[in-house]
Amino acid sequence: MxxxxxxxxxxxxxxxxxxxxxxxxxxxxxxxxxxxxxxxxxxxxxxxxxxxxxxxxxxxxxxxxxxxxxxxxxxxxxxxxxxxxxxxxxxxxxxxxxxxxxxxxxxxxxxxxxxxxxxxxxxxxxxxxxxxDRLGSSFPVPVEVIPMAISPVMQAIKKLGGKPELRMGVKKAGPVITDQGNMVIDVRFDAIDDPANLEKTLNNIPGVLENGIFVxxxxxxxxxxxxxxxxxxxxx
Incomplete structure (x- = not known):
């Protein structure tokens, strides 16, 4: 083409x-x-x-x-x-x-x-x-997590009402690894009413390096x- x-x-x-x-x-x-x-x-x-x-x-x-x-x-x-x-x-x-x-x-x-x-x-x-119209409408929030903390971070995200899923590689067995050597959890929320607050809350979970909300x-x-x-x- x-x-x-x-x-x-x-x-x-x-x-x-x-x-x-x-x-x-x-x-x-x-x-x-x-x-x-x-x-x-x-x-x-x-x-x-x-x-x-x-x-x-x-x-x-x-x-x-x-x-x-x-x-x-x-x-x-x-x-x-x-x-x-x-x-x-x-x-x-x-x-x-x-x-x-x-x-x-x-x-x-x-x-x-x-x-x-x-x-x-x-x-x-x-x-x-x-x-x-509103963040989270079609795209999950990516959260970069150090590998040892994957399980507790997922538990903490569920308590916030998020649905976390470990991002898996395409054409690669196993999870996606970032340029920093960490893993990514994609989190779906029913509604993100306060992006600024959610950004801070996610980043305060121990083991989370950074998330994909930019405010x-x-x-x-x-x-x-x-x-x-x-x-x-x-x-x-």
Whole structure:
């Protein structure tokens, strides 16, 4: 299938490109994880090659982002070496009207949260299917847990009214292991009325490293849509 025949792919490219165009020279850029952000990284590489963009360094949020950045010629640094992040660009699994997010479908939410919260400006790139009225509508909350604590953490989550499930690997026997060497529990809640409170409550369970609820951190959401076979980008 060529790009011309695949409006969804074209739309993801356009959203990724729209975000990449907001990056300015001489900046430190948080590089997110996922299919749409992959196009952002590719386009940042193109802008560097053409000379349209100069002197940027990236901080990847995952092994995937690191590999892509190297592939497209974006120099990388670490959080130890910088005192700020100018802009971070990342995807999301759900976005509510207040721009709160659920992230972690790719199990990289812990690193993403560290980078995205540090950024002066945090841009989220999504397609319109990720826009929800209320968090938890269609996507479970990913919770990264150190392996020895899986059982007690699941018990604690059940007491909160959540339905926890250990995320298993695809094409791999056994559970998904994060870049930090931990496991991921996907938790379904009937309703998330107070995302900020739930985020804190989950993180207070001993053994939980971080969860995928992102509250009050998003500055801009770029939404890709396909209408009548034509891709477009709008802001939330």
């Amino acid at each position: 060529t790009v011309a025949e695949d409006p969804v792919k074209l739309m993801k490219q356009q959203v990724g490109k729209a975000a990449a165009l907001r990056v300015q020279s001489n900046s430190i850029v948080g590089l997110g994880t996922g299919s749409t952000t992959a196009y952002t990284i590719e386009y940042l590489g193109d802008r560097l090659k053409s000379g349209d963009l100069q002197n940027i360094v990236g901080i990847p949020t995952s092994f995937q982002a690191e590999v892509l950045a190297k592939q497209y010629g974006i120099p990388l640094t670490t959080l130890d070496a910088v005192d700020r992040i100018d802009i971070a660009i990342d995807g999301a699994d759900e976005v509510d009207p207040q721009k709160n997010l659920i992230k972690g479908g790719g199990a990289a939410h812990t690193r993403e949260k560290i980078v995205d919260y540090l950024a002066e400006q945090f841009i989220v790139v999504v397609d319109s299917s990720k826009i929800v 009050g951190v998003t500055d801009l959401v770029l939404i890709g849509e396909v209408k009548d076979g034509q891709p477009s980008v709008r802001e939330l």
